[in-house]
Amino acid sequence: MIKGKAWKFGNDIDTDVIIPAIYLNTTDPEELGKHCFEPIFPNFKERVSKGDIIVAGKNFGCGSSRQHAPIAIKACGISCIVASSFARIFFRNAINIGLPILESEEASEKIENGDEVEIDLEKGIIKDLTKNLEFKAEPLPESVLEILASGGLVNYVRRKLGGE
Amino acid sequence: MGKTIIEKILQAHTKDEVKPDRLIEADIDLAFANDITAPLAIEDFKLMGAKKVFDPEKVALIPDHFTPNKDIKSAEQAKLVKEFAKEYGIKHYFEVGRGGIEHVLLHEEGLTLPGDVIIGADSHSCTYGALGCFATGVGSTDLAAAWALGKLWFKVPRTMKFIYHGKLKRWVGGKDIILFTIGQIGVDGALYRAMEFSGDVIRELPMDDRFTICNMVIEAGGKCGVIEPDEKTIEYLNGRAKRNYRIFKSDPDAEYEKIYEWDLSELEPQVAMPHSPANVKGVSQLRGVKVDQVVIGSCTNGRLRDLAIAAEILKGKKVHPDVRVIIFPGTQRVYKEALKLGYIETFIESGAAVSTPTCGPCLGGHMGVLAKGETCISTTNRNFIGRMGHKDSYVYLASPAVAAASAIAGEIASPEEVMKG
Numbered sequence: 023m024i025k026g027k028a029w030k031f032g033n034d035i036d037t038d039v040i041i042p043a044i045y046l047n048t049t050d051p052e053e054l055g056k057h058c059f060e061p062i063f064p065n066f067k068e069r070v071s072k073g074d075i076i077v078a079g080k081n082f083g084c085g086s087s088r089q090h091a092p093i094a095i096k097a098c099g100i101s102c103i104v105a106s107s108f109a110r111i112f113f114r115n116a117i118n119i120g121l122p123i124l125e126s127e128e129a130s131e132k133i134e135n136g137d138e139v140e141i142d143l144e145k146g147i148i149k150d151l152t153k154n155l156e157f158k159a160e161p162l163p164e165s166v167l168e169i170l171a172s173g174g175l176v177n178y179v180r181r182k183l184g185g186e
Numbered sequence: 187m188g189k190t191i192i193e194k195i196l197q198a199h200t201k202d203e204v205k206p207d208r209l210i211e212a213d214i215d216l217a218f219a220n221d222i223t224a225p226l227a228i229e230d231f232k233l234m235g236a237k238k239v240f241d242p243e244k245v246a247l248i249p250d251h252f253t254p255n256k257d258i259k260s261a262e263q264a265k266l267v268k269e270f271a272k273e274y275g276i277k278h279y280f281e282v283g284r285g286g287i288e289h290v291l292l293h294e295e296g297l298t299l300p301g302d303v304i305i306g307a308d309s310h311s312c313t314y315g316a317l318g319c320f321a322t323g324v325g326s327t328d329l330a331a332a333w334a335l336g337k338l339w340f341k342v343p344r345t346m347k348f349i350y351h352g353k354l355k356r357w358v359g360g361k362d363i364i365l366f367t368i369g370q371i372g373v374d375g376a377l378y379r380a381m382e383f384s385g386d387v388i389r390e391l392p393m394d395d396r397f398t399i400c401n402m403v404i405e406a407g408g409k410c411g412v413i414e415p416d417e418k419t420i421e422y423l424n425g426r427a428k429r430n431y432r433i434f435k436s437d438p439d440a441e442y443e444k445i446y447e448w449d450l451s452e453l454e455p456q457v458a459m460p461h462s463p464a465n466v467k468g469v470s471q472l473r474g475v476k477v478d479q480v481v482i483g484s485c486t487n488g489r490l491r492d493l494a495i496a497a498e499i500l501k502g503k504k505v506h507p508d509v510r511v512i513i514f515p516g517t518q519r520v521y522k523e524a525l526k527l528g529y530i531e532t533f534i535e536s537g538a539a540v541s542t543p544t545c546g547p548c549l550g551g552h553m554g555v556l557a558k559g560e561t562c563i564s565t566t567n568r569n570f571i572g573r574m575g576h577k578d579s580y581v582y583l584a585s586p587a588v589a590a591a592s593a594i595a596g597e598i599a600s601p602e603e604v605m606k607g
Contacts (some may be wrong), residue, residue, distance in 0.1 A: 084373060086549070089326045110409055164209075175328065183235055183335075
């Protein structure tokens with residue numbers, strides 16, 4: 023079960039504002055986390071608590087394919103992203119590194135900044151505890167769940183290579 | 187019910203039944219990365235326990251983003267990539283000086299071909315669809331998985347068709363068509379979709395313009411862009427293709443999620459304003475916007491035809507005193523051709539700087555970073571907040587023709603106006 027405070031973001035949050043390219047000369051999650059959202063939300067990492075949740079509008083993570091973007095967000099302690107939709111490369115990257123993400127237009131609209139949110143990933147249920155509301159997210163495809171169950175794509179491939 | 191070209195290409199690479207929204211596992215013809223995305227992929231590839239890449243002929247590594255190395259950390263990343271290429275016998279490794287910007291280089295080298303399934307750890311990997319293949323950008327872990335297994339899972343995209351009619355005006359080309367289209371449908375207008383471009387306007391377009399169009403489908407959220415191969419495609423591939431290739435075309439009764447149809451005869455050059463590629467207006471509506479920097483090049487517009495257009499406008503003219511212009515050819519081959527044809531001399535004579543091929547300025551990496559409050563008109567592909575430098579800088583996206591005209595005028599200007607004056 024995931025539980026944390028909601029941090030609201032708007033539509034079309036691109037990977038350049040999630041992690042500016044100037045910091046892509048490293049793959050170190052800690053270092054990337056320090057600069058997460060720097061152009062639009064400086065010191066994001068210091069302001070969030072471990073387990074907090076991002077709630078965003080449509081097309082979250084659009085732009086570049088840099089996997090550094092979900093890595094930076096995860097390094098800030100964010101436990102899940104709820105958005106009305108995700109850009110497709112970001113979607114895959116988040117799943118592959120084991121950062122849970124859920125799509126729900128209703129949750130994206132109704133949850134407000136600072137609300138306490140609880141998420142049951144397996145059932146895809148998002149609860150706004152502050153407002154006492156419940157939302158059902160789009161279920162993740164089976165093969166994607168298989169990757170998550172393996173603990174990310176690295177472990178999934180490792181198992182496949184070992185077994186074949 | 188018939189199939190689209192994208193559905194047919196995917197079907198030729200999988201045992202699974204290809205239908206929109208289905209998840210399939212497809213064989214990969216080429217899987218490549220750059221100096222930013224490869225280091226993460228290499229880490230994951232090793233963690234996966236892989237001993238070798240699935241086929242060293244089908245892997246490419248192109249250091250192009252922070253190269254020539256901009257600082258010590260970047261140099262360490264580039265070194266890691268080079269060592270990996272050596273250790274795993276990767277033939278298609280392109281060192282600085284023998285390569286260029288990946289998405290101009292790989293098609294020039296004949297490594298991306300019609301009918302292929304191609305993935306690259308860079309979002310602009312969709313560029314190659316202009317040759318009639320399925321090409322899409324992925325993250326580093328996906329790429330590592332493909333290096334290990336030679337396969338990757340995909341959700342079969344629904345296809346949107348874009349049909350363009352009419353005859354384009356002078357100075358209007360591929361960049362204007364794609365900016366216009368993104369302006370119409372928005373930055374998520376083709377989210378998860380394949381964008382198929384067709385119509386008499388596309389048939390008339392040279393290959394370089396077609397690459398520009400497919401390059402920017404990601405800016406509409408698209409998974410891939412595609413243009414059916416024709417005689418221009420085949421001519422481009424003659425003497426260039428490194429393997430045999432297969433030509434696929436959409437069936438007349440193929441199913442499209444949506445069809446857009448436009449007549450572009452009256453279209454003027456298009457410009458995307460800060461901070462979104464969908465924030466598009468005609469150039470005549472932006473007259474008077476002063477610019478500090480002009481950038482011509484990138485994987486979007488760093489091909490020979492782009493430089494030819496810029497040279498035609500800059501020839502015998504001077505860059506405005508308040509403006510700095512940076513022109514970077516896409517590859518060493520483009521650079522050399524431009525030199526032979528006299529374009530480079532024209533650029534230098536006009537007062538522009540000519541840079542070695544690099545992605546640097548496009549993503550605010552190096553070789554043209556913007557200061558606070560500066561405005562740039564650029565032939566690149568993104569104008570997000572802080573994309574080319576300081577978070578309070580402003581990027582306008584346009585064609586090489588509009589960028590070159592603006593370089594002379596010192597403000598956003600139409601090529602027609604500058605050529606008259």
